Amino acid sequence: MRFLKATATAVAALCIAAQAYAADTTIRLAHLNPEDPFASHSGAMAAVFKSLVESNSNGRIEVQLFANGQLGKDNEVIEQVRSGLVETVISSSGGMAQHYPLVGVFDIPFAFPNIGVASEVIDMDSEFGAKFSADLEEKTGLKVLGLLDSGGFFAFTSSKGPISSVEDMDGQRIRTMTLPTHEAIISSLGGQPTALPWAEVYTALQTGVADGQMNPVPIIAFAKFDEVQQYLSITNHLITPYIWTMNAEFLESLSEEDQYLISWAADVATDAGRSMSRVIEASEKGLPALQGKLDVNVVTPEEQAKFAEAAQPAVRALIEESYGAEGTEMLDSMLSSIEAAKYTPSHRFGRRTCRPSQPQDP
Incomplete structure (x- = not known):
């Protein structure tokens, strides 16, 4: 090593x-x-x-x-x-x-609306x-x-079948980043997390080391995962x-x-x-690039709620256990910021100032 x-x-x-x-x-x-x-x-x-x-x-x-x-x-x-x-x-x-x-605090599924x-x-x-x-x-x-x-919200791809419900995750080997929180998401849904670095993902999908993976649609498109996967399931379960x-x-x-x-x-x-x-x-270059190459399905709000019900407690418990009070406080701070942002006008109505303060941009 x-x-x-x-x-x-x-x-x-x-x-x-x-x-x-x-x-x-x-x-x-x-x-x-x-x-x-x-x-x-x-x-x-x-x-x-x-x-x-x-x-x-x-x-x-x-x-x-x-x-x-x-x-x-x-x-x-x-x-x-x-x-x-x-x-x-x-x-x-x-x-x-x-x-x-x-x-890892960003990895609470369905936290961002x-x-x-x-x-x-x-x-x-x-x-x-x-x-x-x-x-x-x-x-x-x-x-x-x-x-x-x-690059956007995460979706699942798979070579085994569409992921329309929590039950469809059963036994699927899903590649994750080397993040315990991502592994907890897959495990809580009944899948088998397979942590791999980015450089190894295409080959792992091609050889069957992993059945599927999760990433934003633009990344799925430029990585050409359509060449080694058959199904694309729009879950919008995560954004990192x-x-x-x-x-x-x-x-x-x-x-x-x-x-x-x-x-x-x-x-x-x-x-x-x-x-x-x-x-x-x-x-x-986004979803249209993958339609026709992959079988695409969109997970319903009702099923999304079931995904969230299964995965959110597992990820929160991991954060609390692994990172203690510091991790819990950071997580709660993020969730409060998300809640506030739902009702706050976008900064385009009051554009942020450049850092650091100077008379003018170069």
Whole structure:
């Protein structure tokens, strides 16, 4: 295991060295998804960030992009950022969980009623988002640059049959992220959780190691899971965060002007990523891309309630047991923020101000 980790680190270092060239400052930005900005939200975020930082620094700062998990598994790249080998990463909650377990509070099934509320709460500038980000920074030493949803609500795919009810989950081997909360969801519904890193999911579905998996529709589409699955069940049972972090020491080593530029560019890029997810969902790259390739069914509200009744207590119990009073307080804070967001006008009626305070954007 030590040898494999050392090899992975060495390969990452070689990849980085191969792309290095002269610049006053270089920012290496890694993420799991396709580099095409029109294929994934993190691809859009990376492209916008690179463009804004390089153009507004007049080339003093270069941004190198490492898409498609080039530098390793999600949790490994976060470790590279913490150690300073890589400057910044846009990561899934599954990768972050191994460094900050409290990300599991997002995994209460059916907690978010719609994408509007999710966008309000899963945001650095929301009351809960600010609290969550500050706690993550304190415990990991990383600096949070952006917080957004992972591409929309989760759906199930399967090779065994449609998932229209809790009974349909019985015995199905469902791939999950390496999150105990996700495993608890599947177990509580009668399935067999199969925790695997992202890079292994397609092959696991192809070979039958897993019967199915759960992810937002845009991710299912760009990952081409339709090639190795037959059924798509729209459950909308979960929505998780993507978390953009940077090595804090690197950021603090920059001038105040460059720190502002990075913060501003990341803020704009995060908005672009959030918007791209909605565009993909509404376009031929979203659900329409999968219809005709997969047998699609939509789980009824009545059945959704049964899913929630089975899974919510199991996940809450796990959070309370694993993370104690701290986890319970963070969970209740999120649920209160969701409840408040249901009745609060969107920030488009009172647009948030840019961080940090400056006379004008670069």
